[in-house]
Amino acid sequence: MATDSWAQAVDEQEAAAESIGSLQIRDKPEENGTVSIARDSNSGTAKSETEGETKPADEDDNEDKAAQSLLNKLIRNNLVNTTNQVEVLQKDPNSPLYSVKSFEELRLKPQLLQGVYAMGFNRPSKIQETALPMMLAEPPQNLIAQSQSGTGKTAAFVLAMLSHVDPNNKYPQCLCVSPTYELALQTGKVIEQMGKYYPEVKLVYAIRGNKLQRGMKLQEQIVIGTPGTMLDWCSKFKFIDPKKIRVFVLDEADVMIATQGHQDQSIRIQR
Ligand SMILES: Nc1ncnc2c1ncn2[C@@H]1O[C@H](COP(=O)(O)OP(=O)(O)OP(=O)(O)O)[C@@H](O)[C@H]1O
Incomplete structure (x- = not known):
């Protein structure tokens, strides 16, 4: 594919993805790379969190948005297999990836700096340059961040979580x-990728199908999951003590807030 401009290539891919239609993701999981990747990484047990339930149309729309976002991420993973163009864009003041800072200036832990470089990141993107100083501050600051798709938000909050755990x-x-x-x-x-050189930090998935014994306490420092299971782990099963949480990330907050059930669950977890 012609990749004179990384951003343009991403736009073209996203437009193509739209024409495929995100509904195929849920209707025909066996034919879709999205679900097979989830299966690969979870021993073939991939299943939609809300599968089998009757949902209002707006929830369907929001799930489609989430599915689209996932598809974009997967497409982008293939696009960002060379960092050279990202590097060029990061030096272009008109690009959303433009940045004057370096990761060294953010004074990351050496293990994390190593992880970041191993992922091929040479310098922060614009959103990372702006948000990371706030996210890395002690104590951490509250932040709502919004930027174009694929500009490095996920990488930013992952770095912030890894930086704050003890x-x-x-x-x-x-x-x-x-x-x-x-x-x-x-x-x-x-x-997992960014924390590769920081193996003392452990991660656990609060997702349907990951059943834990009642009464146990989690040892992992980072928990990632979907709203329903996360809420159960915090309040019903008490696997997590919410008072000890230092960083709370609401990913795809617009989708979450637009989905009534997710909104309620997210607010209850946050409280
Ligand atoms: N500083 C960086 N240098 C080079 N590549 C980066 C950098 N930050 C992120 N990337 C890469 O760019 C791609 C997009 O990053 P990321 O997923 O963090 O963006 P995003 O804003 O969260 O996207 P979305 O809005 O779709 O959730 C990923 O492949 C990621 O590895």
Whole structure:
């Protein structure tokens, strides 16, 4: 594919993806790469969080948005297999990836700096340059971030979560809520990649199908999951002590807020 402009290539891919129609993702999971990737990373047990339930039309729309977002991420993963063009865009003041800062200036832990470089990131994107100083501040600051798709928001909040955990404390300290099972797995993958050189920090998925014994306490410092299961783990099963949470991430907040059930659950977890 011609990739004179990385951003243009992303737009073209996204337009093509729209014409395929996101409904295929849910209607024919066996024919879709999206679900097979989720299966790959979860021993063939991929299943939509809300599968089998009757949902209002607006929830369907929001799920379609979440599915579209997942598709964009998967497409982009293939596009960003060379960092050269990202590098060029990061030097172009008109690009949303433009940045003057370096990761060193953010004074990341050496293990995380190593993880970031191993992912091929040479410098932060614009949103990362702007948001990371706030996200890395002690104590962490509240932040609502919005930027174009594919500009590095996920990488930013993953880095913030990894920076804030204390690996010596064996209990959950960061919660990340995603609108769908598949997006939770995708974000989890980024946490695993970025935290590759920080093995003391552990991650657990609060997703349907991950059943834990009643009465147990989690040892993992980061929990990523979908709203329903996360809420159950916090309030019904008490696997997580919400008072010990230092960082709470609401991924795809627009989708979450637009979906009534997710909105209620997210607010209850946050409280
Ligand atoms: N600083 C960086 N340098 C190079 N590549 C980066 C950088 N930050 C992120 N990327 C890569 O760019 C792609 C998009 O990043 P990311 O998924 O974090 O964007 P996003 O804004 O969360 O996207 P979306 O809006 O779809 O959720 C990913 O492949 C990621 O690995």
